[in-house]
Amino acid sequence: MKITLLKQLLEANENMAEENRQLFEEHGIRAVNLMGSPGCGKTALLEKTLELLAGDLQTAVIEGDVASTYDAERxxxxxxxxxxxxxxxxxxxCHLNARMIASALTHIHLKGLDLLFIENIGNLICPAAFNLGEHQRVVVTSLTEGPEKPLKYPVMFRGADLVVINKMDxxxxxxxxxxxxxxxxxxxHPAVPVLELSAVTGEGCLSWIEWLRGKNTVEKPA
Incomplete structure (x- = not known):
């Protein structure tokens, strides 16, 4: 019974994720799901990203946490x-799902938006199982977490389109x-690109920005 319920839950999530993705593409928006453990520096990376993208791509963020509005306010x-x-x-x-994203999208003005970041809840297990309708998944890890995390949490890293190693400073x-x-x-994940950077000092962040620009290929509606 539990297996059946889980299968139904994931199927419903996939259907909603596809609706989200269609909505993104109707508006020419690229969605990036940013995942990683608590404290790896996801929000700090977004702060540096928004600083470097200012006046360039029109960007919005959906922030996921169990409680508080701290990161969204930052x-x-x-x-x-x-x-x-x-x-x-x-x-x-302990994770975001596609229905939560659909609800959040009703509070975002989508017209003219280029890039949507979804900062998932800090967790290396559950978020990997839930498609949100995103175009790319980026896993942020950091030097303070130790080198063994990819081996302990392979599903998260196996599904990544990019891995960012943060806190190189x-x-x-x-x-x-x-x-x-x-x-x-x-x-x-032998084929996954890996970037080394510091969200605090900005070291290596231009390569991250170039990766974002290079992947921003969703066509704008006429």
Whole structure:
């Protein structure tokens, strides 16, 4: 019975995700699902991204957390549309799902938007199972988490279109073995591109911005 219910839940989510994706494409919007563990620096990366994209791509963000509006408030300071999903109103879910995204989209003015970031809840397990209708999945990991995370949470890394290694400014202080982390990522997903950067100092962030620009290929409606 539990297996049947889970299958029904995932099928319903896939249907809603497809509706979300169609809505994105009708408006020429590219959606990026940003995932990673708590504290890996997803919101800090978005702050640096919005700073570097200012006056370029029209961007909005959907923020996911169990509670609070803290992250959405941080990002709204950049003058963008930022909508917070607090999943405690959905029973405290540890991931975003397609229906939550559809609800958040009713609060976003979609016309003229180029890029939508969905910052998923900090979790390396549950978010990987739920399609939101996004075009790309980006997994953010960091040097402070250790090099073993891709091996312990392979589903998350296997589904990534890009892996970002954050907090490179701490490499010398931590004496971190970045190559071991990269090797472990490649063991799980040999073809995935990997970017090394620091959301705090901006080191390597231009490569991230170029990746975003290069992937921004959704056609605008006539």
């Amino acid at each position: 990002l709204a300071k950049f003058g963008i549309q930022a909508v917070q999903i607090a999943t405690e109103t959905f029973g405290g879910s 701490l490499k010398n202080r931590l004496q971190a073995d970045t190559q071991q982390l990269i090797d472990n990522i490649k063991k799980i």
